[in-house]
Amino acid sequence: MPSVPPTAPVPALARFPAAVHEAFHRYRAAGDPGAAEEVVIAAIVDYCPPGPGKLAAASNSARLLEDLGYDSVAVAELIFFLEDLFDVSIQNEDILAISTIGELRACVTRKLAGRPGAP
Amino acid sequence: MNPVITGVGFITPIGNGPDEVERSLREGRHGMGPVEFLGNPELPVKLAGTVKGFEVDSPSWRDWSWPGRYDIPKDVLRGLAPHGVYALCAIEQALAHARLRASDIANDPSTGLYCASAGSAMLLHHNLSKMRAARGVRGNPLGVVSSIAGTLNFTLGAHFQITGAVCGFVSACASSSHALGYAIDDLRLGRLRRAIVVGAEELNADSLLPFAHMRVLSRHSEPRRASCPFDVGRTGFVGAGGAVAVILEVPDAAATRGAPALAVAAGWGQGADGYSVAASHPQGAGLRLSIERALADAGLGAGDIDYVSAHATSTTVGDLAEALALGQVFTARGLRPPVGATKGLTGHGLSLSGAMQAAFCVLSIMAGFMPGNPHLVTADPGCEGLELPRDAVLRAPLRVLSNSSGFGGSNVCHILAAPKRFTG
Numbered sequence: 001m002p003s004v005p006p007t008a009p010v011p012a013l014a015r016f017p018a019a020v021h022e023a024f025h026r027y028r029a030a031g032d033p034g035a036a037e038e039v040v041i042a043a044i045v046d047y048c049p050p051g052p053g054k055l056a057a058a059s060n061s062a063r064l065l066e067d068l069g070y071d072s073v074a075v076a077e078l079i080f081f082l083e084d085l086f087d088v089s090i091q092n093e094d095i096l097a098i099s100t101i102g103e104l105r106a107c108v109t110r111k112l113a114g115r116p117g118a119p
Numbered sequence: 120m121n122p123v124i125t126g127v128g129f130i131t132p133i134g135n136g137p138d139e140v141e142r143s144l145r146e147g148r149h150g151m152g153p154v155e156f157l158g159n160p161e162l163p164v165k166l167a168g169t170v171k172g173f174e175v176d177s178p179s180w181r182d183w184s185w186p187g188r189y190d191i192p193k194d195v196l197r198g199l200a201p202h203g204v205y206a207l208c209a210i211e212q213a214l215a216h217a218r219l220r221a222s223d224i225a226n227d228p229s230t231g232l233y234c235a236s237a238g239s240a241m242l243l244h245h246n247l248s249k250m251r252a253a254r255g256v257r258g259n260p261l262g263v264v265s266s267i268a269g270t271l272n273f274t275l276g277a278h279f280q281i282t283g284a285v286c287g288f289v290s291a292c293a294s295s296s297h298a299l300g301y302a303i304d305d306l307r308l309g310r311l312r313r314a315i316v317v318g319a320e321e322l323n324a325d326s327l328l329p330f331a332h333m334r335v336l337s338r339h340s341e342p343r344r345a346s347c348p349f350d351v352g353r354t355g356f357v358g359a360g361g362a363v364a365v366i367l368e369v370p371d372a373a374a375t376r377g378a379p380a381l382a383v384a385a386g387w388g389q390g391a392d393g394y395s396v397a398a399s400h401p402q403g404a405g406l407r408l409s410i411e412r413a414l415a416d417a418g419l420g421a422g423d424i425d426y427v428s429a430h431a432t433s434t435t436v437g438d439l440a441e442a443l444a445l446g447q448v449f450t451a452r453g454l455r456p457p458v459g460a461t462k463g464l465t466g467h468g469l470s471l472s473g474a475m476q477a478a479f480c481v482l483s484i485m486a487g488f489m490p491g492n493p494h495l496v497t498a499d500p501g502c503e504g505l506e507l508p509r510d511a512v513l514r515a516p517l518r519v520l521s522n523s524s525g526f527g528g529s530n531v532c533h534i535l536a537a538p539k540r541f542t543g
Contacts, residue, residue, distance in 0.1 A: 001485075010157075013180045014181070049193070049194035050192050050193060050194060073260055074194065074262060076260035076262060077197065077259075077260050080257055080258070080259060080260055083257050084249075084253075086258070089256055089257070
């Protein structure tokens, strides 16, 4: 994205810390999948309903519904946010196969890698 | 058995609590302020009844703020419309006023929730625009819940864990009077023992500008000239946002927990114009019918009414129709109860209007005063015979009539009365 300075704030990430904006820029500039996953993790934490589950967000085996307190609508909101942010489409079949954080990360990474023009 | 009102909550242009609202009504202090929509200073809409202490203009809940004393969890906030934030705060306030905790009403099958709003045109527009931009592929999963008419029932019913009944009313500017009326009926019929009634509207370009295109908004931007119900110089209404909540209980439920009755819901009635999609019947026929039905329901005559809280919004046609209806009920019988139109101070809150007036009437009864018409200079000749005081009348009314009229000719009237300890 040559016209966008590498540290410019990303409007869709307005409420996220600077490190998340930087990670998003790293992904956009170099296609770094690790950077994209940082953004995904931040979004999982952000969309997580209040409760005791937040601390477990970094664990790949944590389940969105049972461990983090997500409900089906919160999952749909998280997916909608990630679709908009990364400009990808995640189908219902994909969502039904996701129950853990690791599965969601892998799904987004797969979508990004499979996108036309993906770095 | 008539239900009693045990609590009221206000998020209004003239105050965010009963004390502040009472002062504004007594002193004739308006709550209108300058507004600019869509970044266009050329628009003729420059004044509105604004809500203070809240920031809910953005379509994203992440940008919103509200007074810190209200508790709105993030997972609730994400499903709310801007006016849902007002409504939730008004309910929290009314519950506290009624000495109820949230846990007292949660999962209580004898408590119901009766809501009124037009939905959020702003969020509906925003969400559907995004959906269209994505060519229908995706959209906000909470777009429906947060924006359509019914959003208050969906979100607040779940948040407060209401299990007795959850319902919504859409009859434009009579909506929250309908909500109050049907809540009263459910309590009278023994279906429930307690009801929360809430009316709310947001104030933004999408909620207000369409009324400018109907040519029903005031052409003035100076508050005293802009909203002056019953005045010969009135040119239209001034829009307003906010929320008002009312807690109704059957008398023994209130007495059992030692909560004082603030007022009695003595009767209500409705009638319709069958005349126009928007304009009132020129003789106020539906409104007159609803006043007479409310009186009959309360077992009262016109001579028993000490004060009338008028619907009057400062439109040329609507105010005249109401004046004529009041003339037929009161003046024709030689009666002159003071008539006050509080929209001179608040502006017109649309769906919120009826609940707001009813709650103002509760304050009148509790605090012993009757709001006047502080922006009235020269009364319309059609008001001849009506008692239209400019200043608040410092006398306690025992029985008050509150009028509401909405598009399509819906008219709803309530009669509120002082509880027994006032009347001896």
